[in-house]
Amino acid sequence: MKRIYKKSLAIVLALVTVLNMAGCALKPGTPQESGEPQVSGEPQVSGEPQASGEPQVSGEPQVSGEPGESGSLFGTEYASWVNSDIQEWVKQIGEADARDDFHLHVNRDWMVSTTIPDGYSSYDPITERALQVDSQLMDILENPEKETDPELIHDQELVQKYYTMWLDWDARNKLDVSALKELLDPLMKVQSLDELTDYLSMPRTVISATELAQCDVSMDWNNADYYAVYVAPVDLIFGDSMYYGYMEESDALAEPYYNEVIRHILVKLGYSDEEATEVLKSCFAFEKDISDYIMTTEEESARDAVEKENNPRTLEQLEAEAGDFPIRKILEAYGAENSDNYILLQPDWLAAMDVLYDEDYVEHLRDYLICYTVQDYATLLDRETYDIYYKVINGISGAVGTKSDQKSATEAVDDFLPSQLGRLYSDKYVSDETQKEVADITKEIMDEYRIMLSEETFLTEDTRKEAIRKLDSLALRIAKPGKWEDDSELNFAGSKEGGNLISAQDEVGAFWVKRMQSRINQKVDRDLWTSRVQQVNAFYDPSQNSITLCGGILGGSLYNPDMSREELFANVGDTIAHEISHAFDTTGCQFDEKGNLRNWWTQQDQTAFAARADKLAAYYDNIEPFMDVNCVGSQIEGEAIADLVAMKILLRIAGKDKNFDYDKFFRAFAQTWRTITTARSEFYALSQDTHPLPYLRVNCVVQQFDEFYETFGVKKGDGMYLAPEDRLEVW
Template sequence: MNKIRARMLGILLCVALLFSIVPAQAASKAEEFVTREEAVVSLLNTIGLAALNDAPSDLSVFSDADQINSENADKIAIAITNGLLPVEPGEALELGVHITRLEFALIVGNSMRELPAIRSPLAFEDVPAEVAGKIDRITSAGLMSGYGNGCFGSDDYLTKGQLEVVLNKIRALSSIRPQDDFFYAINHQWLSTTKLPAGYPGMTTFDEVDRRNTDKLKAIVKDLVENRDTYQEGTIEQKIADFYLTILDMENRNKEGIKPIQKYLDLIDGVSSAQELLDAMVQLEAETGMRPLVSFAPDADLNDSNRHSLYAAGLSTGLPADYILMGNPQIDALYTGVITQLFSLSGIPEAEAAEKAHSLYAFEKVIAQNTMKNEEASKVENIYNPVSRAELVGMFPSVDLDKYLSDLGFGSVDTIILSDVNLMKKTGELLSDDNLDVLKTYCRFRILASTASLLSKDFRDVTMNFQKAFYGISSTMDEEEIAFNLLNSVMSDYLGRIYVERYFSAKAKADVESIVSDIIAAFEDRIEALDWMGQETKEKAITKLKTIKVKIGYPDKWKDPLKDISIKTYADGGSLLGNIFAINSAQVKENKSLLSKPVDRSAWYMPPHMVNAYYNPTNNEIVFPAGILQPPYYDVNASREQNLGGIGTVIAHEITHAFDNNGAQFDENGNMNNWWTEQDYTVFRQKCQAVIDLYDGLVIAPGAVVNGNLTVSENVADIGAMACILDIAADIPDVDYKALFESYAAIWRFTGTEQIYQMLATQDVHAPNKYRVNRVLQNFEEFYKTYDIQPGDAMYLAPEERVTVW
């Protein structure tokens, strides 16, 4: 009996152990499973709707709409709008079926654009490769995990107990420690409650401030429009009001349809050789400012920044070259689809339009294969390639490029600077009669793509729908927003002038100038204290530092690039594209005249109301428009530490650009000139490589991986800025480092769609904003002491891995 009892107990123990390790699918029947409807509604009740697009979808387009619980219909409609339930119209929602763990995890990921990263991602045998990155986000945030046996339980149904565990973990996200994800912990409230405005794939603090500026300017424009009859022709006020009205006049734009560009499409259709196509490009540039094929434009010479040189660019792709080459079927179909639609709207039969779209795509793939990689193009030494006129002409064996240059007005130019030599050579090969048909198709598409948003509504809707799908956004801008953005891009100088007069104070300008002086002085001390740089190089670096020109607020002298241009409404015989073509062609003509003029060192390359800043190496200057000199970047009433963490780090960042991997190649006069000793420059490059290694491979979103080579210049500037600012802060009695660090985290807030993260990872020279905070602060002991960060905390970086350059 005892043997039998012992045997029975052994069997029961084995059964108990077995049930403790089998998947939840085989759990007790008392544990009920969750339906899709229950999962979605419970999730939305937990996260709230604050960060989601709250425009509900039309549920009637789904085949089982009559089965939707009326109490939950609104939330289901919002879930569909935001892509939580990826169901196409006509399909069944199947809200009553049980939801799998994998499906629920994907819905959780789609519901929250930003999550912390507090754990290392896990690999699961049963998670499909195409969604592994999405599951990594969930496990890294600690919201879900697997069974501990290498499986996630992808096909298992989600139980109510598991659902509640996940929901509780989501509720706990507000308590993420600064020691584990500083960016998320400081910005959690903003990240979890910020909506993406209509038409925006991403939202930053920069965008928030810019939208405040925009609201102020919109009110001004509205007033100008209401009083347009009181302004004399040719005044700034008349030009702003009438140009804005032409944008909004969709009735007349619809009447004109394709007419504004038909002349140029016909011009291209009528050519019978590659040489005639070049001749047509001369006319197109002169009358519209468009340059679809080989383009030439003057700019400051990098070796002699006092004079202008002629720069040339070859063929390019409609999408970034990386996207053309990645072979993503969805993106390929999306791109060829928009080409087909534009061709069809322009009068080409649909079947022929589709055929041309695919031939163009194949052509652009050749161009992409010969385009310099972004990480190479981000290095200034790679994009300055002077060649003689004869050398360039020799790259185009099938056409007379010498004639083309002369026809454009560059008959006396002997040297041209190429930004991408290999691409220009390939452009020369492709520009031949053998490729005439696809070259004409290429030019047609470039004209259509450049003007579609300015034509009738059907053309504009095609481009907006493409952008909506490409960037993963759920809504588009309204008419007023579209109109203002176009007005701002074309007449930014006028709007900036008005903005400064009404909203920028002399007190703010003087205070920021004093901050700049403090930062330059601190940067000088840091250069003097460098243990890796010799005295000879230090002296030249300090000379360059002290020579940096500082521009704050707005230009000393206002320019009027539109002074000789007449802006007319449709009622006055004008049109939107007519106005834009007049402006563009005048600017092209003005730019060509620069070749005979010295570089204007007083010029600004951003309008005063723009929320941004820049360093210009050829002028050795830092520029801070009035638009950025406001909270949260700068506040005259804020503490010193808050302003140092805000505008202080922006200023120091731009100063450090004078000494990043690109800026370090320019001297105090703005000329590309080596002022380093060989030994010091070797060490400097090693330190830049350490920065590359520090960032390379970091993951910010599924399919979005940081390229350390592409982002090195900005990362050097970010780290150098914080080092400089912390030196200044150390001299403040009872310094409040928390205020400084948290102000810094706030100015880099960012939230966006998965698609925008993926695009920025391949195209943007800046690291993702999260790493502009976390990866920077991990290098400084003051940060560790302030938040008591210890080994084992996710924000901890071993001392030997920390990097400083300046």
């Protein structure tokens, strides 16, 4: 099957934040979703799909052949399921039998009768729950309780200050872009390489603006008990470096994100329209040049990605590789010049920076920094800019309607003060009973994993033992942390003290940079969470060998204590089993029980595992969610393996229960993945998300298991039928 989608994507480009990517997303080492605010780094966004050469992303689903007919133009090699995540398409097709398209059969009524909420481009149980959590967070901010605990009093003060400032449009309009102008002033004056180096060496650049190298302190891949400093490339405005291979200057300039959002702010900063065009062109020139040396999303999710990214260095070695590029000065600005261990994620990028850091190239570097910083602040300026930003973002994602200001302000507080809002949330909404019940289910699932691993015939005994040791060392982070990091020193000026959203960024950013510095060369405290409690998500973190089920995901239709066992299994049970399996997937198996990057597999076992994973990747490669546009098995194999083994574990446990209601379980499972989305949003997910598309997370999973065939009487010729020899089994 062809994989022509790469070419088409050159035109489609990325759209990031507005899309809700459900499911775990952790990639080892890349700075994780942490309890810390993102000091810089608003979404990279981009533009609209255009007509020619692009796969069909809207209009009628073109289905050829009857369900079950092989070789359909659209569906899979084995079955002709229509992509039933796209509401527009579902409305045009009728009901389906459980034996032909299980996902559509269970979810069609819901999919045709549900509406995507204002300001969103998709809707699913995760989004439904996220909206509930948002309301809870908004309630915390709108109706602050009188706290008595000193930590909560402090949290309450900070979140209130920021929330109030965010909503104070009079003050924001009056300030306009003056605070941003003051931040960028030293950069806008840069004319020479020396001046640029001086600018990059300023601590404020690191704290509040964009740097030419990113630095993060995280668990050392090579010694998981200690922290290391990770040095990473810059982010690109259009996200995936792959796009730049196909994009020309005129494409970039025509993108609404470039042309409307960034240009608008540049003009407000004092550039004429012509000058703004020159700055945008010059920025794009740097992005295009450097993109050749930055890994694509597909490369970053490949099996060998961590191996390629694990490049331990000393500062002297970094300096030697960076040549003219002042990496030492940038690390000094971060206060990260004394680390015993650095990990250079992408050596090709650093070598390229040596070449580009040249007197003749200064303006491109400067203009990239201006544009990137400008877009980072687009939501923190005046009302007009904010409205332009959201109009463009909605245009990109296909979202309609707008979020209320209170909701947007809540999201802004959540981004900026995640630990503080999280502690208030945890105190009010995450109960000890929930924590205990979910911990019990987790233990039950781990026990079954232990049995499954011990029975695994394709592994040699040593590898089996290592796998069980890894399972037994798994750190469980369920519902809420037992320990919070001291943040009593964190503070910033509110509007009464003359502060504004940008000065708050300076003060809070400085606190977190200092916190980051304090970890250098220190032992990792494994009791600390690296993710937000209030998040509706769950993860496996290979660098700590831990699973985290955030408090946010444990509620609504995803979890409640009155659920039947079948429903619990289909929801939280599936999530737990999925996350644990990441300890043993193609990335997870490269890390040992402590989180060290250490291969504990024999060559023979690795080969056997790779053969199973290859079969799985090839199976997904054969699926066509859009006409002539296939899934990329290698991009999603880690998540697809996790989906598969989660189902296997749950069915093994179910098999021990005589009264287990499989019909109820499979239906509840299909419901957890029901999604309605715009074609545009779905297309983006296909190209960028490392998870299979939602309808495939149902159909591709259940069709691998005998229990499904038995429960629904699936036979050869049915759309859900997969010949036994074609079925997948990784674990």
